[in-house]
Amino acid sequence: MKQKTIAVVGAAETTEMGKIPDTSQLMLHADAALNAMKDAGLTAKDIDGIATAGDSPVEVAHYLGITPTWVDGTSVGGCSFMLHVRHAAAAINEGLCNTVLITHAESGRSRVGARRFSRDPASQSGQFEVPFGITSPPTMFTIPALRYMKQYGVTEEDLAHVAVVQREWAAQNPRASFRDPITVDDVLNSKMIAWPFRMLMCCLVTDGGGALILTSAERAKDFPQKPVYILGTGESCETPMISQMEDFTSSKAFRVSGKKAFGEAGIKHADVDHLMIYDAFAHLPVYGLEDLGFCDKGEGAAFIRDGHTRPGGRLPLNTNGGGLSYMHSGMYGMYALQESVRQMRGIAPAQVPNAKISIAHGVGGMFAASGTIVFSNEAP
Amino acid sequence: MADYNRPLPTATPETRHFWEGTQNGELRLQRCTACKESYFPPRPFCPVCGSRAVEVYKASGKATLYSYVINHRPRPDFGTEPHSIAVVTLAEGPRMMTNIVDCPQTPEALALDMPLEVTFEKASDEISLPKFRPAKKA
Numbered sequence: 001m002k003q004k005t006i007a008v009v010g011a012a013e014t015t016e017m018g019k020i021p022d023t024s025q026l027m028l029h030a031d032a033a034l035n036a037m038k039d040a041g042l043t044a045k046d047i048d049g050i051a052t053a054g055d056s057p058v059e060v061a062h063y064l065g066i067t068p069t070w071v072d073g074t075s076v077g078g079c080s081f082m083l084h085v086r087h088a089a090a091a092i093n094e095g096l097c098n099t100v101l102i103t104h105a106e107s108g109r110s111r112v113g114a115r116r117f118s119r120d121p122a123s124q125s126g127q128f129e130v131p132f133g134i135t136s137p138p139t140m141f142t143i144p145a146l147r148y149m150k151q152y153g154v155t156e157e158d159l160a161h162v163a164v165v166q167r168e169w170a171a172q173n174p175r176a177s178f179r180d181p182i183t184v185d186d187v188l189n190s191k192m193i194a195w196p197f198r199m200l201m202c203c204l205v206t207d208g209g210g211a212l213i214l215t216s217a218e219r220a221k222d223f224p225q226k227p228v229y230i231l232g233t234g235e236s237c238e239t240p241m242i243s244q245m246e247d248f249t250s251s252k253a254f255r256v257s258g259k260k261a262f263g264e265a266g267i268k269h270a271d272v273d274h275l276m277i278y279d280a281f282a283h284l285p286v287y288g289l290e291d292l293g294f295c296d297k298g299e300g301a302a303f304i305r306d307g308h309t310r311p312g313g314r315l316p317l318n319t320n321g322g323g324l325s326y327m328h329s330g331m332y333g334m335y336a337l338q339e340s341v342r343q344m345r346g347i348a349p350a351q352v353p354n355a356k357i358s359i360a361h362g363v364g365g366m367f368a369a370s371g372t373i374v375f376s377n378e379a380p
Numbered sequence: 381m382a383d384y385n386r387p388l389p390t391a392t393p394e395t396r397h398f399w400e401g402t403q404n405g406e407l408r409l410q411r412c413t414a415c416k417e418s419y420f421p422p423r424p425f426c427p428v429c430g431s432r433a434v435e436v437y438k439a440s441g442k443a444t445l446y447s448y449v450i451n452h453r454p455r456p457d458f459g460t461e462p463h464s465i466a467v468v469t470l471a472e473g474p475r476m477m478t479n480i481v482d483c484p485q486t487p488e489a490l491a492l493d494m495p496l497e498v499t500f501e502k503a504s505d506e507i508s509l510p511k512f513r514p515a516k517k518a
């Protein structure tokens with residue numbers, strides 16, 4: 001990517017979040033998009049690039065009345081929106097379009113007009129994983145964790161700490177689904193889902209969506225909101241089957257994507273003021289901290305347990321409460337991006353004082369793919 | 381087997397040898413004749429060097445337990461008790477998903493790195509699934 005030439009000029013989530021039984025998934029896309037266009041002072045006529053995942057960008061573009069000259073339907077799971085940001089930056093730099101709208105929506109809880117989750121029995125996963133009882137993320141994404149725990153002496157209490165700390169952040173966020181404080185014991189006494197994972201170590205299932213609008217940094221100064229610049233981006237993918245992940249203690253996709261984003265941005269870890277790591281389950285922030293290089297291997301859980309990521313800590317992490325406490329409609333990457341943008345605009349409910357650089361790091365599928373975006377609120 | 385109502389695999393031309401193997405009580409892997417790498421899942425070329433010169437062979441059936449969860453979410457087709465969903469490392473190198481059977485489905489009974497051996501569970505006339513059980517002590 002060419003350096004420091006793109007900015008986010010519109011960002012919004014759906015008007016409501018949580019349970020939205022009276023709205024279809026398609027309308028959730030539109031609701032988020034209309035809110036983001038209002039935020040940017042634009043209408044559909046001003047948008048000439050469209051991207052979404054899961055649902056078709058054709059469907060979203062037509063529903064909103066957008067005639068794009070650039071279309072991206074990259075759909076690699078919950079981090080797809082990080083990849084869209086990366087692709088959009090390249091497209092705008094190349095002159096393929098000027099103003100890109102990226103949307104996510106999922107009626108994850110109410111399932112109004114939502115896609116069905118199914119795997120073809122002739123697919124690789126359908127042949128070599130599904131027959132053994134995997135059904136959904138709680139029985140797939142969790143499988144590597146025990147190997148990690150044994151290798152590094154990490155305990156169930158350590159995993160519980162991740163959920164406890166994120167609830168501390170959620171308590172400051174009026175839009176968070178769960179805001180009441182929890183203890184390690186609360187987490188360890190919550191319902192067993194797939195040992196060693198308890199209910200409070202697993203993400204929520206909610207309805208909602210979000211949208212971003214990107215344009216060139218040059219144009220960004222003319223928009224109503226404070227521009228949030230993109231310093232660097234990364235993406236990668238590894239395997240469609242969790243069983244075929246090369247190393248159960250580390251994500252190759254995380255490492256490749258993170259390294260690329262840091263390299264493009266030309267920043268050091270000490271420069272990062274705020275961090276979002278897609279937390280579908282409690283072990284994800286631990287893998288993320290290590291694979292992005294914030295912690296040495298095996299030290300991510302202790303880093304969280306020791307309080308470095310909690311309110312007041314030196315590396316504020318998942319400040320909206322994360323997928324564990326804020327919301328998770330199915331493809332959470334969009335909400336991580338939204339929180340990074342809020343932090344860079346200085347308007348987050350749990351604002352990190354004077355934050356200048358924020359990273360949003362996403363996972364797609366079950367360690368299948370990854371995308372990383374480095375943001376800054378300082379003009380390049 | 382008559383009441384087997386779990387999802388079953390559908391073989392493709394590239395995986396048929398594997399499912400024919402399990403039906404005949406054999407765990408079949410593939411190996412590159414150029415670089416000697418064993419690999420899984422099946423495909424008619426080597427994922428390491430790209431060579432199409434590959435062969436099917438009968439694996440030892442020995443493995444060790446790499447990682448797992450014990451599912452407590454309702455899966456009526458898997459019975460009423462919690463059950464393991466595991467990934468094992470085959471003696472030949474590749475990893476595969478399976479269930480650990482013939483032992484209690486508890487953290488105490490399922491120790492990482494424990495030695496395992498393959499056993500085949502007949503699910504239909506066409507499909508037998510490779511499962512793993514604690515290795516018998518020699």
Ligand SMILES: [Zn+2]
Pocket residue numbers: 412413414415416417426427428429430431
């Ligand atoms: Zn080879």
